[in-house]
Amino acid sequence: MGGLILSIESSCDDSSIALTQIDSKQLIFHQKISQEKQHAAFGGVVPELASRLHAEVLPLILEKTKPYLKDLKAIAVTTEPGLNVTLMEGLMMAKTLSYALNLPLISVNHLKGHLYSLFLECDSCFPLGVLLVSGGHTMLLEAKSYEEITIQTQSLDDSFGESFDKVAKMLSLGYPGGPIVESYAKKGLQDFFSFPIPLRSKKQFAFSFSGLKNAVRVQIEKEKQNNGILSEEFKANLCASFQDSAITHLVQKCRIFFESNANQSNAWKSFGIVGGASANLLLREKMGKICKEYNATLLLAPLEFCSDNAAMIGRVAIESYRRNEFASVETLQTRPRIDAF
Ligand code: KG4
Ligand code: ZN
Secondary structure, eight states, X not given: OOOEEEEEEOSSSEEEEEEEETTTOOEEEEEEEEOHHHHHTTTSOOHHHHHHHHHHXXXXXXXXXXXXXXXXXXXXXXXXXXXXXXXXXXXXXXXXXXHHHTOOEEEEEHHHHHHHGGGTTSOOOOSEEEEEEOSSOEEEEEESSSSOEEEEEEBSSSXXXXXXXXXXXXXXXXXXXXXXXXXXXXXXXXXSSOOOOTXXXXXXXXXXXXXXXXXXXXXXXXXXXXXXXXXXXXXXXXXXXXXXXHHHHHHHHHHHHHHHHHTSTTOOOEEEEESGGGGOHHHHHHHHHHHHHTTOXXXXXXXXXXXXXXXXXXXXXXXXXXXXXXXXXTTOOOOSOOSOO
């Protein structure tokens, strides 16, 4: 079997454990149990509920990895960024395993995990431009190597995925909002409502979604006042128009990134889109066009590994293992927020 790394992910509302072979990078085992249904009633993730569910579910998944415990070489866990109370659940399990099995502990940055979802079961390639779009973050990154990942810009307020969640909540469509809003949008007209494109007139290299979200809220309130109910047709047109503005904004700011990259001597020639919201098909299509325009190769993770999962955490951990980058069982802590990699 060769040496394996066991990785644990619990930064938000997905409980996941993976086993990855260190030499071949092959994924030997992966299971993820999402808590989406339990949080749907609240229209978003409730941290304490999420933490309790991780405590229930992670041991059940771990049980299935028992036949492989003898082959383990290290235990990896997401420690940053994320919800503190849920990160703690994974960290406690990882520390217990590390201590009980006398195995080194590896601390993994969740966002680095999303980046490495592009390289599951294969070698990484750098340099790389990356758009990270998740429920917690919207960032443009430049990755020169495993160690050199820099944040080029990020959202000034809400994230891209979060804005979909909030629009879905305003329309009482359920949680997570991304896939629901996307499917409603397919049935609607994208130019039915003219929502603002955030930071359009400014050269500012940043993302913002709160103004757009407010414009959507005002439109919904107006409709409720005028008609009392929200028809399916209204919801579809609203979702299509909102999605179009949100994606146009992403694309406009990505264009600035591509433009400045083109003028550099050590320019990246591959561009990856990662994070849960990278599953959005309209976003993939529009970013595909920009990549073609600038002669960049578009990299995407397999759909099932776009959202949170332990396989991507295991993939990062292989790199740390090779560098002997281990954490201390006594002092390793969670870091809910990060400013840099
Ligand atoms: O990466 P992820 O699983 O969790 C975080 O690290 O935050 O991303 C989840 C986010 C949610 O906000 C969800 O609504 C959004 O990704 N999302 C989408 C789509 N699928 C998931 N947003 C837009 N379009 C989608 N198809
Ligand atoms: Zn994530």
